[in-house]
Amino acid sequence: xxxxxxxxxxxxxxxVDRTSSRxxxxxxxxxxxxxIRTRRLAVGERLPSSRExxxxxxxxxxxxQECYAQLQAEGYLVTRPGSATRVAxxxxxxxxxxxxxxxxxxxxxDFRWGVPDLGSFPVQDWLxxxxxATRSMPTTDFDYGDPRGSAVLREVLAGYLRRVRxxxxxxxxxxxxxxxxxxxxxxxxxxAHGGVRTVAFEDPGSPATIRTAATAAGxxxxxxxxxxxxxxxxxxAATGARAVVVTPAHQWPTGVALAPERRLALIEWAxxxxxxxxxxxxxxxxxxxxxxxxxxxxxxxDRVISLGTVSKSLAPALRIGWMICPPDLAEPLTGQKxxxxxxxxxxxxxxxxxxxxxxxxxxxLRRVRxxxxxRRAALLAALAExxxxxxxxxxxxxxxxxxxxxxxxxxxxIVTAARERSIGLYGMSACxxxxxxxxxxxxxxxxxxxxxxxxxxxxxxxxxxxNGS
Amino acid sequence: xxxxxxxxxxxxxxxVDRTSSRxxxxxxxxxxxxxIRTRRLAVGERLPSSRExxxxxxxxxxxxQECYAQLQAEGYLVTRPGSATRVAxxxxxxxxxxxxxxxxxxxxxDFRWGVPDLGSFPVQDWLxxxxxATRSMPTTDFDYGDPRGSAVLREVLAGYLRRVRxxxxxxxxxxxxxxxxxxxxxxxxxxAHGGVRTVAFEDPGSPATIRTAATAAGxxxxxxxxxxxxxxxxxxAATGARAVVVTPAHQWPTGVALAPERRLALIEWAxxxxxxxxxxxxxxxxxxxxxxxxxxxxxxxDRVISLGTVSKSLAPALRIGWMICPPDLAEPLTGQKxxxxxxxxxxxxxxxxxxxxxxxxxxxLRRVRxxxxxRRAALLAALAExxxxxxxxxxxxxxxxxxxxxxxxxxxxIVTAARERSIGLYGMSACxxxxxxxxxxxxxxxxxxxxxxxxxxxxxxxxxxxNGS
Numbered sequence: 001x002x003x004x005x006x007x008x009x010x011x012x013x014x015x016v017d018r019t020s021s022r023x024x025x026x027x028x029x030x031x032x033x034x035x036i037r038t039r040r041l042a043v044g045e046r047l048p049s050s051r052e053x054x055x056x057x058x059x060x061x062x063x064x065q066e067c068y069a070q071l072q073a074e075g076y077l078v079t080r081p082g083s084a085t086r087v088a089x090x091x092x093x094x095x096x097x098x099x100x101x102x103x104x105x106x107x108x109x110d111f112r113w114g115v116p117d118l119g120s121f122p123v124q125d126w127l128x129x130x131x132x133a134t135r136s137m138p139t140t141d142f143d144y145g146d147p148r149g150s151a152v153l154r155e156v157l158a159g160y161l162r163r164v165r166x167x168x169x170x171x172x173x174x175x176x177x178x179x180x181x182x183x184x185x186x187x188x189x190x191x192a193h194g195g196v197r198t199v200a201f202e203d204p205g206s207p208a209t210i211r212t213a214a215t216a217a218g219x220x221x222x223x224x225x226x227x228x229x230x231x232x233x234x235x236x237a238a239t240g241a242r243a244v245v246v247t248p249a250h251q252w253p254t255g256v257a258l259a260p261e262r263r264l265a266l267i268e269w270a271x272x273x274x275x276x277x278x279x280x281x282x283x284x285x286x287x288x289x290x291x292x293x294x295x296x297x298x299x300x301x302d303r304v305i306s307l308g309t310v311s312k313s314l315a316p317a318l319r320i321g322w323m324i325c326p327p328d329l330a331e332p333l334t335g336q337k338x339x340x341x342x343x344x345x346x347x348x349x350x351x352x353x354x355x356x357x358x359x360x361x362x363x364x365l366r367r368v369r370x371x372x373x374x375r376r377a378a379l380l381a382a383l384a385e386x387x388x389x390x391x392x393x394x395x396x397x398x399x400x401x402x403x404x405x406x407x408x409x410x411x412x413x414i415v416t417a418a419r420e421r422s423i424g425l426y427g428m429s430a431c432x433x434x435x436x437x438x439x440x441x442x443x444x445x446x447x448x449x450x451x452x453x454x455x456x457x458x459x460x461x462x463x464x465x466x467n468g469s
Numbered sequence: 470x471x472x473x474x475x476x477x478x479x480x481x482x483x484x485v486d487r488t489s490s491r492x493x494x495x496x497x498x499x500x501x502x503x504x505i506r507t508r509r510l511a512v513g514e515r516l517p518s519s520r521e522x523x524x525x526x527x528x529x530x531x532x533x534q535e536c537y538a539q540l541q542a543e544g545y546l547v548t549r550p551g552s553a554t555r556v557a558x559x560x561x562x563x564x565x566x567x568x569x570x571x572x573x574x575x576x577x578x579d580f581r582w583g584v585p586d587l588g589s590f591p592v593q594d595w596l597x598x599x600x601x602a603t604r605s606m607p608t609t610d611f612d613y614g615d616p617r618g619s620a621v622l623r624e625v626l627a628g629y630l631r632r633v634r635x636x637x638x639x640x641x642x643x644x645x646x647x648x649x650x651x652x653x654x655x656x657x658x659x660x661a662h663g664g665v666r667t668v669a670f671e672d673p674g675s676p677a678t679i680r681t682a683a684t685a686a687g688x689x690x691x692x693x694x695x696x697x698x699x700x701x702x703x704x705x706a707a708t709g710a711r712a713v714v715v716t717p718a719h720q721w722p723t724g725v726a727l728a729p730e731r732r733l734a735l736i737e738w739a740x741x742x743x744x745x746x747x748x749x750x751x752x753x754x755x756x757x758x759x760x761x762x763x764x765x766x767x768x769x770x771d772r773v774i775s776l777g778t779v780s781k782s783l784a785p786a787l788r789i790g791w792m793i794c795p796p797d798l799a800e801p802l803t804g805q806k807x808x809x810x811x812x813x814x815x816x817x818x819x820x821x822x823x824x825x826x827x828x829x830x831x832x833x834l835r836r837v838r839x840x841x842x843x844r845r846a847a848l849l850a851a852l853a854e855x856x857x858x859x860x861x862x863x864x865x866x867x868x869x870x871x872x873x874x875x876x877x878x879x880x881x882x883i884v885t886a887a888r889e890r891s892i893g894l895y896g897m898s899a900c901x902x903x904x905x906x907x908x909x910x911x912x913x914x915x916x917x918x919x920x921x922x923x924x925x926x927x928x929x930x931x932x933x934x935x936n937g938s
Contacts, residue, residue, distance in 0.1 A: 015763075040631040040767070118611040123603045126816075130599060134592045142587040142784035143917075162509040178647070182810035216808055294484075298509070315611035317815035339685055340809065341651035346786035347595075348814055448612075 016057050024059060028067045036076050036087055047077065047085045109457025110424035113253065113400045113445030114312075120368045121315045125360040126351060133350035145346050147338035148330075149176025149322070153353040157322055160356050161308070165284060166294030168301045173330040175337050176344045179321040180280065181209070183307040184245070186336040187278055188217035190329060191243050196276070200224045200241035202231050204253055204431040210245055223433030226251055230258035233265040242275040249284040249293040253431050253443045254402060255394020257293045266296075270303040276326070279306040285313045285365050287397040288373055302326045305333075310352065312399075312447075313365060320344065320352055372399045378451040379444065379458065386462025392444075399447035402428065405440035409468025412437060417469075418461045425461070440468065485526050493528060497536045505545050505556055516546065516554045578926025579893035582722065582869045582914030583781075589837045590784045594829040595820060602819035614815050616807035617799075618645025618791070622822040626791055629825050630777070634753060635763030637770045642799040644806050645813045648790040649749065650678070652776040653714070655805040656747055657686035659798060660712050665745070669693045669710035671700050673722055673900035679714055688712075692902030695720055699727035702734040711744040718753040718762040722871060722900050722912045724863020726762045735765070739772040745795070748775040754782045754834050756866040757842055771795045774802075779821065781868075781916075782834060789813060789821055841868045847920040848913065848927065855931025861913075868916035871897070874909035878937025881906060886938075887930045894930070909937065 014031045016024055035041040047053070050068055054061040068085055071077045078088045141150075148154065154171040161167040177183045188199060196219065201210040203223035214221035224236045224244065230251055236244055246266070248258035258266070270277050279296045287293075297306035301324075309321035325333050337343065355361045376395060383390055383403070391404040405414065411427040418425040428441035442465075446454060458465075483500045485493055504510040517525070519533040526533075537554055540546045547557045610619075617623065623640040630636040646652045657668060665688065670679040672692035683690035693705045693713065699720055705713055715735070717727035727735070739746050748765045756762075766775035770793075778790035794802050806812065824830045845864060852859055852872070860873040874883065880896040887894040897910035911934075915923060927934075 035635075040635055040637065042628055042631065045628060045632065115612055118608045121608075121611045127596075127600055127603060131596055134596060139587045139590075142590045142786045143584055144780075144785040159511055159514065162511065163514065166504075166509055168509070178810040178814075181808070185809060212808055311613075316613040316811075317611045319810065319812065319814040339650070339681055340654060341647040341788060342785075343788065345647075345788040345814060345817055348817065 014057060025063050025067055029070055032071055033076060041087050043087050043089050045087045107424045108422045108460065109449050109453040111426065111444045111446065111449060112424055113426060113443050115445060115448040116312050117368055117371055117448055118315060120371060122360065122364045125355060125364065129351040129354035130347060132354050133347055137350055141346055145343050147343045148174065148334050149344055150346055150349040153349040156353040156356050165281065166298040167306060167324060168298045169324040173325045173327055175323045175325060175333050176349055177321050177323060177337060178319040178344055179311055180282065180307050180309045183321050183323045184213050185216060186333055186340060187305050187323065188213050188219055189336055190332045191276060192217045192219050196242045198222055198239065198241040200236055200239050200244040202226045202246060202251065203433040204428060206252060207433045226254055228256055230256055230262045233262055233269055237269055242273055243278060245278040245280060247280045247282065248296045249281060250397040252282065253400060255396060255398065263296065263299065267300045267303060277304045279304050281306055281308050283312040283398040286369055286372055286399060288376065297324050305329065318348065320348060372447065375446045375449065375451055375454060378454045379446050382455045382458035386458050387465035390465050400443055400445040403442040403444055403465065405442065406468035409440035411440040413469055414464045417464055421460050423457050423461050483526060494532050494536055498539055501540055502545060510556050512556050512558050514556045576893045577891045577929065578918050578922040580895065580913045580915065580918060581893055582895060582912050584914060584917040585781050586837055586840055586917055587784060589840060591829065591833045594824060594833065598820040598823035599816060601823050602816055606819055610815055614812050616812045617643065617803050618813055619815055619818040622818040625822040625825050634750065635767045636775060636793060637767045638793040642794045642796055644792045644794060644802050645818055646790050646792060646806060647788040647813055648780055649751065649776050649778045652790050652792045653682050654685060655802055655809060656774050656792065657682050657688055658805055659801045660745060661686045661688050665711045667691055667708065667710040669705055669708050669713040671695045671715060671720065672902040673897060675721065676902045695723055697725055699725055699731045702731055702738055706738055711742055712747060714747045714749060716749045716751065717765045718750060719866040721751065722869060724865060724871060732765060732768065736769045736772060746773045748773050750775055750777050752781040752867040755838055755841055755868060757845065766793050774798065787817065789817060841916065844915045844918065844920055844923060847923045848915050851924045851927035855927050856934035859934050869912055869914040872911040872913055872934065874911065874934065875937035878909035880909040882938055883933045886933055890929050892926050892930050
């Protein structure tokens, strides 16, 4: 960022005690010296002009000038013609140990999952939407707001989710939050207060995230197996859990869609047990070769808390998500959100609302969908060339795939060997509740890897994939 | 916000089953009708063009046109020449009960505390800083970031807080958070995990906020009296607490600065008890007729968690704050922040960094400081005219004052009577741990009240203040 000082100087903490017998100039000199020695004023830092400092402290300008001149003579300050007075290099003792940040070596291709194409973030659209938001928002919107989030955004989200996700959201029962992780954390706390003791989660899935959030909420987390039709509802029933986190539209990470009969069984289970379905609707916007799968929330609005996020559709750095709440959980979830941080930043919420309302969000989605489709094709082509027999599944939607390594393959070895060739690979073991690396599989994220890097990356590790070691 | 559709239409969830024996056109018609009946498509909502929908679903454009025509004939859709096809008014059943939002009646003057001048928010500077941030930030900054917050902002905050607050922050030990409430919540959780059982707080102070946060963290909260020198450290020691929330620079709400000997006693207490001082440095930027009081953190960086926020200096709606952590608490606090929401929005952080670095933040502070000084003068003048004998204290800094009502005055009655005259007054009782309304005092916030409103507001209630009823 260009460090452009405006015409105004920084504030400066310097106390002058008028009741003291010490001369004001001595006090000011000592104060400045101390501030430099103790590094409250860092090397190179700009001081206010003598005029400004004199005004701030109620001293004469001449006194401040004398003081600056003295400290300059002593080597604490430097002044260059036409430039501000600054703290001199070497004026302060050097800090204990210089910190060295060893940056991770740059990878040729990093198949890390869960990251969208960061270079596609619609910067200009976002700036436009932010500017428009400031134009139309009333001054009172700069105050603390409704902890549920901006009514404008909740209205817009409800319309969007009705249309695109076949959800049945009531804007009054949407709570905007700072992404999925916060939504999950708030949800589990509310369920714990409501008497839930155990939350189930899909296996494979996100064991670490869910276990951490469950522990923080005082809940036990139990895994439930996923097969080619999605979560095993009979196994779920056997756990005694009264809540479950599911990814029905596109199971994470296997990529299967929850089969229609399983959807119904899941909802029936929730009704029978007075249980809550926590729907993680993480990347539903991206589908390629199948019909869209509607949100579970639209089928059972009283039983489902649907968690959405822009981390996959726009960027994780925005930290915006939402919870579509069953009517009787909207109030406790709002309370949790309020206690947690009072609400999500308003301007960001209004910008997102404007982005969706203006059609720019849809346009962005269409654009990145094409990008992901091309990367997906590049990945399949590269695998077909360099590891032709390797089964790859879960590619109907999203921006990751599961590669099934040959029997006897060693996931950890392959990941390590690939890293030595500057290729980032990630094993399925991190997604398994047991942490097991068998059967050996890789979860290949291609959201943030260019087509050329995909080709080069797969070419560089084809032998590892083929040989399984 | 102007609802300007870009050239691209919205996405639309409509599944077509090619394996079904039902004709595709029938399926599409039923799908659309259902979507309208169930309000997934709301009245007035725009449909994609027939071309677009045909492409999305892989159907012929003619089929979609026929389908639209049919639904138009049935009254579900309307088309106007040169305009998109939309859902017709009256197409869907009306929702259960129309919600009525009864807005609070507009007050002539609202002396609510804790709100800065919302109209002064430097909108253009903020937009400038956001734009600059997008120009200079690397693409990787759109990813999940360091849960402590942007390294750029932490560096800039450290310099700013060193300079202005005489703090001694290490950027490595700053954790950016979403305002004071989140900072307090995360802090109390970490202390609870560390074995702290009781947190003390100033009385008067913010009993509701602290009790709520303490309960959520599993801590007991105990009040400690405040006198004209600040918190009573001897009384604090008697509580057995191992943490205390204090407002040393400008006690909330009495306005006293913690006396130097009390500061030292507090730090000594913390050392003796292995206790933590939680410094709420909420409005330190605003001072009028006294020397600035440095942050407690600068005196005892190993014992103090200093919580800062831009809610008073810029606007609550930004939801940006920070924690300056003792070195050994930086890691657990970072972990709590990560579990809570992964991090604070990056673009907002970079915008704040740019605002401070460019000097625009200081310039803004100088501007609003003048505004508050004028409002403070207007308040004092109005009180001198309409309630000449009323003692007013706590005016050295910030943007609120404490008015001491005559002996026997009834706080609740005065607040209610003022409200009937459309004047918002707030009693001290809410700030007392006991909730007591004796002695009767008002906390008069003037941050977000214009000078004219201050004059009119005080004129309208002068008799209540004088008579105490």
